Amino acid sequence: MATAPRYGSDLVVDLLRAVGVEHVALNPGATFRGLHDSLVNYGGGRAPELVLTTHEEIAVALAHGYAKAKGAPMAAVVHDIVGLQHASMAIFNAFCDRAPILVLGATGPMDATRRRPWIDWIHTALVQGTQVRDYVKLDDQPASVGALPEAFLRAWRLARTEPQGPVYLCLDAALQEEPLERPVPLPDVTRFRPAAPPCAEPRAIDEAARRLAEARFPLIVVESLGRCPEATETLCRLAERLTAPLVDLAGESQGRPSVPGGHPLDMSGARHEVVGEADVVLALDVSSFLSALGDTDRSTRETRLLNESARVISISLDDYAVRSWAQTFQSLAPVDLPIAADAALALPALLAAVEDRLVRDPRSAPRRARAKRLAARHAALRAEWRAAVSLERSARPLAPSVLAAEVWEVIKGEDWVLANGTGKGWARRLWEWQPERSYGGSGGAGLGYGLPAALGVTLAHRGSGKLCVNLQADGDLLYVVGGLYTAAHHRLPLLTVMFNNRSYGNDEEHQEAIAKARGRPAENKVVGIRIDDPAPDFARIAQGFGIHAEGPIDTADAVGPALQRAVRVVKDEGRPALVDVITRA
Numbered sequence: 233m234a235t236a237p238r239y240g241s242d243l244v245v246d247l248l249r250a251v252g253v254e255h256v257a258l259n260p261g262a263t264f265r266g267l268h269d270s271l272v273n274y275g276g277g278r279a280p281e282l283v284l285t286t287h288e289e290i291a292v293a294l295a296h297g298y299a300k301a302k303g304a305p306m307a308a309v310v311h312d313i314v315g316l317q318h319a320s321m322a323i324f325n326a327f328c329d330r331a332p333i334l335v336l337g338a339t340g341p342m343d344a345t346r347r348r349p350w351i352d353w354i355h356t357a358l359v360q361g362t363q364v365r366d367y368v369k370l371d372d373q374p375a376s377v378g379a380l381p382e383a384f385l386r387a388w389r390l391a392r393t394e395p396q397g398p399v400y401l402c403l404d405a406a407l408q409e410e411p412l413e414r415p416v417p418l419p420d421v422t423r424f425r426p427a428a429p430p431c432a433e434p435r436a437i438d439e440a441a442r443r444l445a446e447a448r449f450p451l452i453v454v455e456s457l458g459r460c461p462e463a464t465e466t467l468c469r470l471a472e473r474l475t476a477p478l479v480d481l482a483g484e485s486q487g488r489p490s491v492p493g494g495h496p497l498d499m500s501g502a503r504h505e506v507v508g509e510a511d512v513v514l515a516l517d518v519s520s521f522l523s524a525l526g527d528t529d530r531s532t533r534e535t536r537l538l539n540e541s542a543r544v545i546s547i548s549l550d551d552y553a554v555r556s557w558a559q560t561f562q563s564l565a566p567v568d569l570p571i572a573a574d575a576a577l578a579l580p581a582l583l584a585a586v587e588d589r590l591v592r593d594p595r596s597a598p599r600r601a602r603a604k605r606l607a608a609r610h611a612a613l614r615a616e617w618r619a620a621v622s623l624e625r626s627a628r629p630l631a632p633s634v635l636a637a638e639v640w641e642v643i644k645g646e647d648w649v650l651a652n653g654t655g656k657g658w659a660r661r662l663w664e665w666q667p668e669r670s671y672g673g674s675g676g677a678g679l680g681y682g683l684p685a686a687l688g689v690t691l692a693h694r695g696s697g698k699l700c701v702n703l704q705a706d707g708d709l710l711y712v713v714g715g716l717y718t719a720a721h722h723r724l725p726l727l728t729v730m731f732n733n734r735s736y737g738n739d740e741e742h743q744e745a746i747a748k749a750r751g752r753p754a755e756n757k758v759v760g761i762r763i764d765d766p767a768p769d770f771a772r773i774a775q776g777f778g779i780h781a782e783g784p785i786d787t788a789d790a791v792g793p794a795l796q797r798a799v800r801v802v803k804d805e806g807r808p809a810l811v812d813v814i815t816r817a
């Protein structure tokens with residue numbers, strides 16, 4: 233292995249190492265043959281380690297899952313304009329989810345005299361970064377080897393500065409392949425760390441504390457607070473002090489979970505009730521106020537607020553993440569006390585200010601009564617959910633609730649991690665739900681996320697003894713089924729459980745709703761939607777990639793033993809496994 237950098241791309245490997253990038257996911261391409269060679273022959277393929285993917289979308293989605301689980305970015309390398317176009321969906325998801333990723337691209341050569349005919353021309357663009365500019369925090373293309381360290385460190389720093397997100401750095405092929413005539417000094421990377429995130433303005437915190445302490449029925453709503461898992465403890469303490477119900481929007485598809493499912497103040501399952509009763513709402517890291525405080529009619533798309541009179545306090549960095557192209561900023565909701573701050577960082581100060589006020593104004597009797605009432609409602613909800621499982625137990629195909637319950641029976645004694653999926657929301661309802669063990673969804677609701685993101689989570693936890701579980705929908709998997717190769721090749725010990733309804737189920741509901749609204753035959757909802765003629769055999773597909781797999785399974789009784797066998801493969805052999813279970817469409 234070479235010891236001193238000799239080419240521009242060797243320098244990129246030095247920079248990746250210097251900032252501590254441990255993994256680089258890629259799908260090969262000639263525009264980064266220089267970098268590829270440097271990763272293999274200069275870096276030795278291990279520092280950073282190469283992860284081979286079969287599609288650029290998989291490379292980026294894998295880096296997305298990894299960033300959330302590791303709390304640190306990895307890199308994904310994508311080939312010129314074609315790889316970047318494949319990667320773009322996954323970059324968008326990461327942008328919406330505020331996941332930091334270093335996307336390295338390649339182009340050119342920009343010097344036309346050095347281009348090969350045809351291919352180097354059709355794959356060169358001015359300026360390549362414009363393809364993803366609207367959903368990365370920065371795109372850049374250094375024009376010389378000397379400019380490389382600065383461009384790299386700026387991108388690296390911005391990706392990790394709150395609000396975090398993906399960055400795109402395009403490396404000219406000629407620059408990668410350029411021999412270094414003289415050493416290029418590497419800066420001290422510790423001097424380019426991300427800025428400390430903003431805390432809340434003290435007077436605003438004091439005002440928030442006053443409104444909350446004086447509220448008749450305060451409510452706390454969270455959407456993405458789980459980006460900082462340490463915030464959960466303070467969040468629960470604040471809720472307990474105020475006897476404020478907690479509603480976590482994460483658990484279905486959006487956000488990052490932060491509320492423990494067993495907390496007696498968790499009212500996520502009774503959102504309508506508590507929103508309707510609240511007079512003051514504290515929204516922590518909430519972007520979609522209408523998801524939090526409203527109700528939408530599926531067929532008319534009409535949304536109404538559940539409570540017109542509640543006053544809203546919001547703590548988030550959303551206004552610093554606004555871009556004009558995609559309307560990811562959501563509808564403009566009225567907020568009575570907006571506070572721009574990292575919600576997790578603001579929480580301890582808010583808790584202290586609330587405690588201070590409650591000591592001076594201890595009207596505890598109504599709070600005690602409310603705590604009792606909410607705890608009873610919480611227990612009733614959980615009992616309802618368990619009863620739903622008992623009722624459905626013999627149904628064929630399986631109800632998602634029953635499958636989620638079966639998965640729980642098998643993993644509850646393990647040090648589990650939910651790497652992807654929600655089991656149609658049932659994992660949160662039925663499992664002993666610890667939010668720090670899950671990583672939320674894609675952020676951008678772009679399909680093709682689940683498996684590769686789960687592989688990234690598994691990579692981040694490799695060697696930790698944790699059992700990574702992927703609750704995988706069929707339609708989502710079919711976009712990125714080649715991810716199974718990466719799972720097998722890199723021996724990523726991921727347990728995938730298919731919630732296989734042989735359908736783009738979500739769209740089936742939409743087609744039914746619109747057909748009904750128009751007085752047309754609802755039974756046609758399956759046309760152009762079902763994936764059952766012929767039904768893909770996911771066990772055989774996985775086996776074809778060398779993965780242990782069983783299925784299709786369509787009875788509850790057969791699920792447990794198959795899952796147990798799969799868990800043994802994952803744990804004892806350190807290999808991926810898949811169990812295909814047919815669920816209700």
Ligand SMILES: Cc1ncc(C[n+]2csc(CCOP(=O)(O)OP(=O)(O)O)c2C)c(N)n1
Pocket residue numbers: 321677678679680705706707708709733735736737738739
């Ligand atoms: C890239 C992309 N294409 C299409 C859609 C529209 N879409 C949203 S949900 C859905 C169906 C998903 O099917 P599956 O993953 O099997 O989950 P299910 O609804 O059946 O549980 C589709 C096609 C999307 N969100 N993203």
Ligand SMILES: [Mg+2]
Pocket residue numbers: 705706707731732733734735736737
């Ligand atoms: Mg489906």
